[in-house]
Amino acid sequence: MINPLYDRLFRPHEGKTTPFLRFLDGTEMRYQDFLSLVSRLAHVLTEKGLVPGDRVAVQVHKSAQALALYGAAVKAGLVFLPLNTAYTAHEITYFVEDSGARLLVCDSADIKTYQSIFSDHDMEMLSLDADGSGTLMDQVSLMDADFHPVPRDKEDLVAILYTSGTTGRSKGAMLTQNNLLSNALSLAEAWRFTDQDVLLHALPIFHTHGLFVATNIVLATSGSILFLPKFDLDAIMTLIPKATTMMGVPTFYTRMLEDQRLTQEMTAHIRLFVSGSAPLLAESHRQFSARTGHAILERYGMTETNMNTSNPYDGERRPGTVGFPLPGVELKITDPEQGTMMPQGEVGQIELRGPNVFKGYWQMPEKTATELRPDGFFITGDLGRIDADGYLHIVGRNKDLIISGGYNIYPKEIELILDDQPGVLESAVLGVPHPDLGETVLGVIVAVPGQTPDLDHIAATAASALARFKQPRKLILIDELPRNTMGKVQKNILRERYKDVFLDD
Ligand code: MLC
Ligand code: AMP
Numbered sequence: 001m002i003n004p005l006y007d008r009l010f011r012p013h014e015g016k017t018t019p020f021l022r023f024l025d026g027t028e029m030r031y032q033d034f035l036s037l038v039s040r041l042a043h044v045l046t047e048k049g050l051v052p053g054d055r056v057a058v059q060v061h062k063s064a065q066a067l068a069l070y071g072a073a074v075k076a077g078l079v080f081l082p083l084n085t086a087y088t089a090h091e092i093t094y095f096v097e098d099s100g101a102r103l104l105v106c107d108s109a110d111i112k113t114y115q116s117i118f119s120d121h122d123m124e125m126l127s128l129d130a131d132g133s134g135t136l137m138d139q140v141s142l143m144d145a146d147f148h149p150v151p152r153d154k155e156d157l158v159a160i161l162y163t164s165g166t167t168g169r170s171k172g173a174m175l176t177q178n179n180l181l182s183n184a185l186s187l188a189e190a191w192r193f194t195d196q197d198v199l200l201h202a203l204p205i206f207h208t209h210g211l212f213v214a215t216n217i218v219l220a221t222s223g224s225i226l227f228l229p230k231f232d233l234d235a236i237m238t239l240i241p242k243a244t245t246m247m248g249v250p251t252f253y254t255r256m257l258e259d260q261r262l263t264q265e266m267t268a269h270i271r272l273f274v275s276g277s278a279p280l281l282a283e284s285h286r287q288f289s290a291r292t293g294h295a296i297l298e299r300y301g302m303t304e305t306n307m308n309t310s311n312p313y314d315g316e317r318r319p320g321t322v323g324f325p326l327p328g329v330e331l332k333i334t335d336p337e338q339g340t341m342m343p344q345g346e347v348g349q350i351e352l353r354g355p356n357v358f359k360g361y362w363q364m365p366e367k368t369a370t371e372l373r374p375d376g377f378f379i380t381g382d383l384g385r386i387d388a389d390g391y392l393h394i395v396g397r398n399k400d401l402i403i404s405g406g407y408n409i410y411p412k413e414i415e416l417i418l419d420d421q422p423g424v425l426e427s428a429v430l431g432v433p434h435p436d437l438g439e440t441v442l443g444v445i446v447a448v449p450g451q452t453p454d455l456d457h458i459a460a461t462a463a464s465a466l467a468r469f470k471q472p473r474k475l476i477l478i479d480e481l482p483r484n485t486m487g488k489v490q491k492n493i494l495r496e497r498y499k500d501v502f503l504d505d
Contacts, residue, residue: 003149005158005177006075009184009219010035011149020218021064021227022198024235029064031222037065039147040140041072047139048124050102052077052150055160057101059083059092059110061130062205062229065137067215069105069128070205073158077150080159081172082206084407086467089113095162096123099172099362108134130229154178160362161208163303164410166400172362173304182355183306184216186326191272191297192313193245197223200243202231202252208303209277209406214247237261245272249406250280250438253296257287267292272313276301277406278438279394282320298322300394303408304371305378306356309392321391329354332377333384336398339373347385349398351377400491402431404440407469411441411491414472417465418443423453428481429472430491434502442498443472446480453477474501 001007013020016031023029045056056078060066073080081099083092085107092114096104101123106114108127115125127134152158158180160172187193199218203210218225226239231248233255240246253275256262267273273288273296280298289295299310300322308331311323325331333348334341342348353376360368371379381399384392402409411429418427425448431439443462447453455475462471482493 001154003075003077003152003177004154005152005181006071006149008181009216010038010071010075013219013222016222018195018222019224021067021225023064023227024229024239028224034064034068034071036145037068037140038071038075039145040143041065041068041136042076042147043143044126044136044139045072045076045078045103047143048103048126050076050078052152053079053157054102055079055081055099057081057083057092057096057099057104058128058206059085059087059104059106060128061085061107062227063128063130063132064227065128065132067205067227069136070211070215075147075149077152077156079157082159082161082211084204084206084467086469088465088467089117090465091467093117094170095172096121098162098170099160105136152177154181155359157359159212161303164401164408164413165367166410166412168410168412168416170413171364171367174359174362175306176359178355179306179358180212180216182328183326184212184220186328186356187213187307187310188217188220190310190313190326191217191245191274193217193221193223195222197221197244197271198242199223199225200228200236200239200246201225202228202236203247203249204230207277207406208301208306209247209249213276213301213307231255233259237266241266241269244270245274246270247274247276249277250275250284251278251405251436253280253288254284254436257284257291262291264291264293267294270294272297274299276307276322278403280319285317285319300382300392302380304358305352305354305380308352308354308356311391318389318391321387321393323392324390325392326354326356329356330377331392333386336383345385345388347383347395350380350382350384350392350394352380353377402429402439402441404431404434404469405437409441409470414441414443414462414466414470417462418445418458418472418475421453421458421461423448423451424458425449426481428489428491428494430495430498432495432498432501434473440502441470441472442494442501443475444481444494444498445475445477447477476501 013031019028020031021029126136162170295317301307311317330353383396414429434440482490
């Protein structure tokens, strides 16, 4: 094979006239038109001087053109680096500099800001807007629709996805051609996707879930995608009768449950609902079954590993569990201190090995070595146990991580900002229950003796530096942080103390 990912996921569709993307307004983009856009975009990228292995940073709204840009990067042998549209210029600066991106594609509204920030960088910049226009697309029309795929090895990098880190510094997870391809094929089979499927797609396309899981499975099986710009409850309710499958984070399902339009009849055409990226409450699973007759299939994944486990397609989809390891994935539960195997049924850290597991963190060999063992097992930081029937239960996290509406937030990054503010002695940032987002961010602050920090000012400073989803939804001033005898802040005590802050609203 010349370029395994392109050859298996994209090439078979060249010339195909069936629809790939279907839009809200009833229009469609056929496979052959998508593939020709991929080729033209690949020409734009290479004519900008990019060579195989170069990073293409992309912070754009969800559009067919944005998805085609991913295909173009694959075809041209480049490394795709998608970035959350909510990231601020401060956050983007880090990702661009750390990755050494050679091209940044962003919204035209941001281009002036980025041009001034990156004026002394050897990096090209092009714009792509939500409506598919921009300087990137201006060049597309001039390009040939034939582009010979750049040869790649299955171990070559195809994407870097940044995930936040415990130290406050984000880490770029390096994903290979084989990581993505093996996972897409494995999931397509496990979840029985065919060319008859119509996937309702309301996830963002800058993360594993919306970009790789959802898109690659459909590409692997030649179905079509109902392509929504974002999650919109009304649009979901209108389109569900036209879809056969849907993938979402738990917030999608809890919001759907609050809508009286969700019934057994209106979901009758759906064959599969999938949930992941954050824990789906067993209670939500049961309510959904009672209302619709559908047992949501919950699965477990990570940016670093793609998808690891899944409830069965046939057989019991057990609420509150994430099912069994996918074919080819080895999973073990180990003692967090010793790394030794825990007895069956006991809680320990989840370790994983398989073709889905990433190659390491971009230019962070030490960090890679602490999480990826020499024998190939990846230490996930999630805590779990395997029940008597083999189902994996995720019972907590051995890492200081908040998951809000499916987005990961590492408290350290926020604490570093809060600690820097006038009048602040120290801070602790934690995740507390939230009815819509599952968890949300709470900031707890201790003042320098005799001073009164201005919480509004601190919130405004956090807002200028951090994406909205990372900003504390509330700041609370307290006298001191609870600590254990080793001096470590006991966030579990704070979590218990403030567990109802957002539930009482
Ligand atoms: C938006 N906001 C969020 C937020 N999303 N705040 C906290 N957490 C989030 N997840 C902010 C908005 O900026 C806005 O701020 C306010 O919250 C409400 O806006 P909204 O319009 O209601 O938000 P909405 O667009 O509905 O977004 C919620 C959401 C979205 C859940 C639909 O976040 C989403 O699509 N999440 C999916 C994330 C995802 O794809 N994760 C996969 C990661 S891959 P303000 O100021 O107006 O109040 C992975 C691996 C795996 O984890 O296993 O899959
Ligand atoms: P990310 O780094 O965004 O890829 O998020 C990965 C993390 O999301 C995992 O380490 C888990 O903590 C969490 N996660 C993903 N899927 C599930 C799930 N079904 N249940 C519980 N947690 C999940």
